[in-house]
Amino acid sequence: MAALTHPPGAVSVSVPPARRTIRSVVAIVGALSLVELLHVLSLDPGITRSAFLIADTAVLAVAQVCYFSNPSARRGFPFGHLALALQAVLVALPVLAVGHTWIGVPGLLAGSVLLVLPRAAGWSAFTAVVAAATWARFAAEHDVSDAATCAVATAMTGLVTHGMPWLAAVAVKVSATRGDLARAAVAEERVRVSRDLHDLLGYGLSAIKLKSELTHRLLPEHPDRARESLAEIVDITHRTLVDVRSVALGYRLLSVEEAFRSADAVLRSAGIDVAMELHTDPIPEPAATVLATVLREGVTNVLRHSEAGRCEITLCRKEDAVELRIVNDGMRDTPQDHHTGSGVRNMTERVLEIGGSFSSHRDDDVFRLLASVPLAPRD
Incomplete structure (x- = not known):
């Protein structure tokens, strides 16, 4: 029988796997957005351009956390495809409107297409997003190493944002399995205790009943034998009590x-x-x-x-x-x-x-x- 892992009366509190994953996604998307914004501000783009890029990044981050990385979100047609289209516009708009090219933010779109589209179409779209982000970066900076950095950042961001909801689903299944195993263990322990008590008390109580009836018959004419029978009843009761206590210990x-x-x-x-x-x-x-x-x-x-x-x-x-x-x-x-x-x-x-x-x-x-x-x- 397994030992208790908490003191009596203690309550084990754990964070649901899906909630832990959402927190991880928030941290990752938040860090990526912060890095991108710090990069933008370091270029001194001006107040209007900075405000536009900050708003665009914020909407992208909220959409990623609340929809694409949410394990319970409905990503099928048409909701998922409409959300993908909106995300693609938000990623492309800074490039087309103010000429700003992202470093890793297009990876959010790359991860989202893997979550929404079928496998073959998803990986094709993933490759297209990484290639488009890399080309846009190279066209703007004319720097091969900078474009390569953009490609790696976009691909890694896409893989991470795609993997987090999958890990959340796996964690939920594992947690549910652990719960089923725990309930099965409790049910098995209840059966064991019930079976042991039936076996022990059934025998002990039957013997006590039998000895008591015998004592009652002997008492009027054979008080000495009745006293011996009472002593045996006490002994049987003691043994039965010891056996019942052994059931609580789970080993006898x-x-x-x-x-x-x-x-x-x-x-x-x-x-x-x-x-x-x-x-x-x-x-x-x-x-x-x-x-x-x-x-x-x-x-x-x-x-x-x-x-x-x-x-x-x-x-x-x-x-x-x-x-x-x-x-x-x-x-x-x-x-x-x-x-x-x-x-x-x-x-x-x-x-x-x-x-x-x-x-x-x-x-x-x-x-x-x-x-x-x-x-x-x-x-």
Whole structure:
């Protein structure tokens, strides 16, 4: 069982992946716009030209952050194509109106065409945008190295702005998968606790009920035996409490030998003739705990669902497995046979989990249970 990673009562707060990606996009677009504006102002273009370029850059940045880089935006036809057309106009307008050529800002348009257009058309348009920005820069500056810088900046900006929404989508899927895994782990833990409590409390409470009834019968004429029975009730209650606490810890081991001794005592207290055969060497885990659990649940079913006069329990080794067989008579006719109840279902699940086999059936008033558990767990 996994350990807690936060103190009791603490709440783990995390930022949604999509929101983190939007923040990253804002930082990238903001930094790019700031660099471009600082470059423009360093050329002393005049108040009117500066105001025009600042407004144009601001609109481009807002459109990129709020629409193109937004994972939840509708980029299909016609919205995406209209937005692309507007962005293309905003990128081209400074070149046509005031003769200003960008360094990296056309990369926003290059990334957007990859987000909106189909794959083949998108990469063709991406190449065209990078080529157009490079040509415009070279035509204005007549400097090969400056044009090459513009090409690299445009291409890198385009790839980054294209990749961020994709990373956001991947992050959202990963986060959703983690949530599903966490919910599955919680559900699995609930099933484990429910199954363990059923097995432990079912056996313990059945034994306590049986001993209490016996004590009640013995008390008038055999007070000494009644006191012994009460002491056994206290002992059973203590063991049951220890077992229940072990469920909370998520780890418990049961002894086959102890389970046999307890089953023998409980069945004999119910006036059932018991025949037990234990022919096996010490059993390793997890086979030992599974067999002990099956034995306890099997005995619980004998007490709950039958008026048994005899019960035979055999444990023997068969090659690389250990077989547990429980046979009892006195089965009562009930609306639901106990071989279809939750107890048998729990036993079946436990045995199958480690690669064993389980079967149970009824012949008239005789009930037979057989569990075969491998000594080494099978994958």
